[in-house]
Amino acid sequence: MKYQKILDYIYEDFMSVKYKIKEKDDSQIRNPYLLVNLMHKIGIVPESKKIIKVTGSKGKGTTARICENMIRASLPSAKVAMLISPEEIYHNDRMRVNNIPITTPEFEKVFLQLKPELDELKKSFGELDYLSPSGLFVLIAFYWWKNQDIDYFILETGRGAKYDEVGVIPAFISIVTSILLEHTKQLGTNCEEIAEHKLFICDNSDYCVLGETVLPYYKDYKAQKINSNTKIQIKSFPKWYESNCELALPAVAKLLNKSTQEIKSVFDNFNNKNSASFGYTATKKHNYYFESAISFESLDIDLIQSLSKQKTLFLLSLPDDKDINNIVQKLNKYGDVKHIVLSGTRGYLNYDITQEKYSNQIIWKGQYNNKEDFKTKIKNLDYINIYFIGTQTYTRLVKQSFFGY
Numbered sequence: 001m002k003y004q005k006i007l008d009y010i011y012e013d014f015m016s017v018k019y020k021i022k023e024k025d026d027s028q029i030r031n032p033y034l035l036v037n038l039m040h041k042i043g044i045v046p047e048s049k050k051i052i053k054v055t056g057s058k059g060k061g062t063t064a065r066i067c068e069n070m071i072r073a074s075l076p077s078a079k080v081a082m083l084i085s086p087e088e089i090y091h092n093d094r095m096r097v098n099n100i101p102i103t104t105p106e107f108e109k110v111f112l113q114l115k116p117e118l119d120e121l122k123k124s125f126g127e128l129d130y131l132s133p134s135g136l137f138v139l140i141a142f143y144w145w146k147n148q149d150i151d152y153f154i155l156e157t158g159r160g161a162k163y164d165e166v167g168v169i170p171a172f173i174s175i176v177t178s179i180l181l182e183h184t185k186q187l188g189t190n191c192e193e194i195a196e197h198k199l200f201i202c203d204n205s206d207y208c209v210l211g212e213t214v215l216p217y218y219k220d221y222k223a224q225k226i227n228s229n230t231k232i233q234i235k236s237f238p239k240w241y242e243s244n245c246e247l248a249l250p251a252v253a254k255l256l257n258k259s260t261q262e263i264k265s266v267f268d269n270f271n272n273k274n275s276a277s278f279g280y281t282a283t284k285k286h287n288y289y290f291e292s293a294i295s296f297e298s299l300d301i302d303l304i305q306s307l308s309k310q311k312t313l314f315l316l317s318l319p320d321d322k323d324i325n326n327i328v329q330k331l332n333k334y335g336d337v338k339h340i341v342l343s344g345t346r347g348y349l350n351y352d353i354t355q356e357k358y359s360n361q362i363i364w365k366g367q368y369n370n371k372e373d374f375k376t377k378i379k380n381l382d383y384i385n386i387y388f389i390g391t392q393t394y395t396r397l398v399k400q401s402f403f404g405y
Contacts, residue, residue: 003104006111007091010137013122013130020128026186026197029128030163035135038117039169044142046081046153048170048206052251055157055167055198056177056211058298059244061085061392063177064156066248071152072098073266074256078151083141083166085134085158088396095141102144110144134158135165152255159183162200173251174205174223176214177244181323182294192217209251211243226250230260240291240300285379288402289387290395295323296330299389308334310384315340317390327389335385340394375401 001009021029039045054064061084068082082096093101102110118131138155145153160183161167179195187194195217202208202221209226210218218225232245245267253260289307293299312335318324324339331337378386388398 001108001112001115003092003108006108009111009115010091010131010133014133017128017130023185025188026160026163030132030160031129032132032135032163032165032168034121034129035132035139036165036168038121039139039142039165042117042143044139044146045169046142046145046150049172050151051153051155051169051171051173052255053155053157053161053166053169053171053174053201053205054177055161055164055174055201056214057180057182057194057198058292058294059177059211059240059247060156060175061292062241063175063244063248064154066244067175067252068099068154070248070252070263070267071154071256074252074258074263075151079149080152080154081141081145081148081150082154082156083138084156085137085166086393088392089400091137094137095144097145097148097150102141106144107140110140114139114143132165138165157201160187160197160200162197167201168204170204171201172205173207173209173226173254174201175209175211175247175251176201177211177247178213178298179211179217180213180294180298207251207254209247211247226254230264232264239302286381286383287385289385290399291387291389292392292395293318293327293389296327299327304331304334304387307385307387311382312336312385312387313338313381313383314387314389315378317388317394319391331389335387336383340390378402 017029036045052064052067054060054067056063064082064084068080071078071080080098082099084094084096087094090101092104092107095102118136122131155166155169155171157166158164176198179191179198181191181194183194187197195214199214199217199219199221202218202223205223207226208221208223227250230246230249232242232249249260249263249267252258253263256263289303291299314331314335314337316324316327316331316337317340318327328337328339388395
């Protein structure tokens with residue numbers, strides 16, 4: 001069974017019930033224990049004392065990557081497994097060891113070994129049961145890691161945690177980066193309901209680290225709260241990257257039983273920050289900025305205001321479930337705004353973003369088709385600052401197109 005056919009299998013269950021569950025929230029349709037019980041049955045769930053889990057409305061992917069970098073900076077000989085959600089460019093880059101993704105042949109081999117168990121599991125499904133695509137990637141990752149003598153695991157949850165396969169797996173430390181109004185159809189219509197989903201990971205962890213916007217929602221959870229009180233300043237990095245570093249630092253220090261100062265000192269000299277999603281690159285003609293966003297409030301407003309004194313273009317690429325109208329309206333005060341339409345960037349799903357209400361669109365048909373055309377078109381624009389705002393996949397595609405990473 002080849003890679004593309006495996007992706008078809010991974011998504012076919014979800015696609016078959018998608019129209020039935022469209023208006024339902026995660027508590028009604030997500031059952032993470034279908035796959036987590038299978039993980040326990042075949043003995044592939046990592047020891048909780050080796051795990052840091054990361055969730056949050058914004059910053060969880062960056063914080064997970066920073067944790068991995070900090071561990072490897074502190075313990076160069078350690079083997080660190082990392083699971084990210086969603087993929088950066090290709091589906092198999094969701095799972096890594098020391099930042100090296102599983103190869104396609106390894107991915108195919110692991111899945112073929114798991115398929116008989118999955119086929120058997122599906123025989124017991126009810127009408128709305130389905131194999132969660134994100135859960136299947138967790139299953140594949142755990143199976144791949146099983147015999148690799150992994151020292152530590154950094155696991156990023158999906159959109160929530162309470163009904164997410166990573167979210168229900170016990171961990172030594174969990175990080176909740178932020179609580180913002182996002183995924184309202186699946187997680188709840190207010191921040192209190194969303195916080196309940198995210199903070200669930202504090203009930204099956206020994207310790208938790210909480211971002212500033214999370215603190216008002218923290219109640220009597222089982223995990224012991226670790227205060228994040230070490231300030232970090234990194235030259236030319238935006239504030240949100242520094243904030244993510246400040247969350248990762250106490251978590252990694254507790255995991256490795258080291259002081260935060262020890263972790264910080266080696267991380268400052270660790271030359272691998274490109275594997276975290278940070279935001280600034282300059283060329284002779286332009287300054288480029290990158291930021292993932294779910295709403296205007298989740299952006300680095302101080303940075304945006306400082307750029308408004310120069311000629312700035314904001315290039316957005318966001319799906320319809322984000323707060324696009326509000327972002328566009330507010331960004332118009334600071335510069336020009338255009339919307340990038342991505343087509344086919346997720347392979348099997350033919351993931352299309354088609355907000356036709358924006359007339360000033362630039363079409364970018366996936367990472368293979370017209371990447372150079374896109375790059376040339378952007379480089380010829382007459383702006384001092386170009387600020388890319390969108391999904392992790394979008395910002396990764398831009399970085400790969402422009403800079404090769």
